[in-house]
Amino acid sequence: MAESPTEGHPDKVADLIADALLDEFLRKDPYSRVSLEVMVISGMTFVAGHVSTEGYVDIPGIVRSTIKEVGYNRPELGFDADASAVIISIEEQSPEIVLGLSQEGAGDTAVVIGYACNETESYMPxxxxxxxxxxxxxxxxxxxxxxxxxxxxxxxxxxxxxxxxxxxxxxxxxxxxxxxxxxxxxxxxxxxxxxxxxxxxxxxxxxxxxxxxxxxxxxxxxGGPVADVGQTGRKIVSDAYGDTAYSGGSAFSGKDPTKTDRSASYLARMMAKHVVAGGFAERCLVQLAYAFGVSEPIAFDIETYGTEKVEKERIKEALREIFPLNPRRMIEFLDLRKPIYKKTACYGHFGKEELPWEKLTKLEELKERLGGGIQ
The missing domain is CATH 3.30.300.10 (GMP Synthetase; Chain A, domain 3)
Incomplete structure (x- = not known):
């Protein structure tokens, strides 16, 4: 089973606001460090977190324009963009996190999952x-x-x-x-x-x-925030693959790409999609684990559920050679310092062809390395 909330669902309103703010920070300063949490309830929006940036963002303005875009623009709906109070509590990012990132390490400790299958044209379940x-x-x-x-x-x-x-x-x-x-x-x-x-x-x-x-x-x-409080990160399974694949457990929205629980999830999906699109397996799950401040994954594995056409270890080794697993190089490879995140906040982070991690840019190289059958 799988569920998908509309953008007017209170939790999705929160995710949309968080990613709309992230996009604006990245638009003003591509190297902004952003970690935001949003909560919406009748008449109020709370924005809290840590941000380091060289740009200025009109946070209340972005919040209200996002709420209005969703459709909460009439008093009778109980949650009105123009009438919503915006309460902000934002501090500068911890200097210890900055130090870890300056050493090209992961910006967070995370276990991430990427998945693809041949059930649909988008390689989604x-x-x-x-x-x-x-x-x-x-x-x-x-x-x-x-x-x-x-x-x-x-x-x-x-x-x-x-x-x-x-x-x-x-x-x-x-x-x-x-x-x-x-x-x-x-x-x-x-x-x-x-x-x-x-x-x-x-x-x-x-x-x-x-x-x-x-x-x-x-x-x-x-309905909406007047009937139920909404918060960022409460729909992580519907954001990913439904109940078909595991979840790494981390939320995506409101986090800049130095947070590996977001960026590495995108790379893992790209790797899994290449395996299935190349015909090397009917289903593929990629698992990566990162530790804060460490420049390479501390764990990497794949699962092909017995559907592989090429030996699984060969696939795994080819993926490791082709795709950049270092956090900084991963960000550069996927071009993640752009304001592209608002479009991920609703209707899933995967399966949308316009997103960079959905592109099959390494497919020919993977085919060259894996060639024909099992050896």
């Missing part, structure tokens, strides 16, 4: 891929005005039935969609089944056993 498409479709219908009765909060959950590692059909599709009070649940379900489910989920995955539910608990008028 089918459940999380469908969940992201469904929740994004909800948001798109609302933001383009085609479904003005929808409100920003929402979520999609998808369960897929498998035979071994092969997806057979979608077992459950559950949509939670915040809506205006004058919309009946019956009309809402009819509309979302036609305009969301049928437009997103390929018909080959729909069977007579597929169950579709819309707002199974009933009315969903009160």
């Amino acid at each position: 089918l459940p999380i891929s469908l969940a992201h498409f469904l929740s994004k479709k909800l948001a798109d219908l609302r933001k383009t005005g085609r479904a003005p009765f929808l409100r920003p909060d929402g979520k999609a959950l998808v369960t897929v039935a498998y035979e071994g590692t092969k997806p057979l059909f979608v077992k459950d599709i559950i949509l939670f969609a915040q809506h205006d009070p004058d919309v009946s649940l019956e009309k809402l379900k009819e509309y979302l089944v036609e305009e969301v489910v049928k437009k997103v989920v390929p018909s080959r995955y729909i069977s007579k056993e597929t169950r579709i539910l819309v707002n199974p608990s009933g009315r969903f008028v009160l």
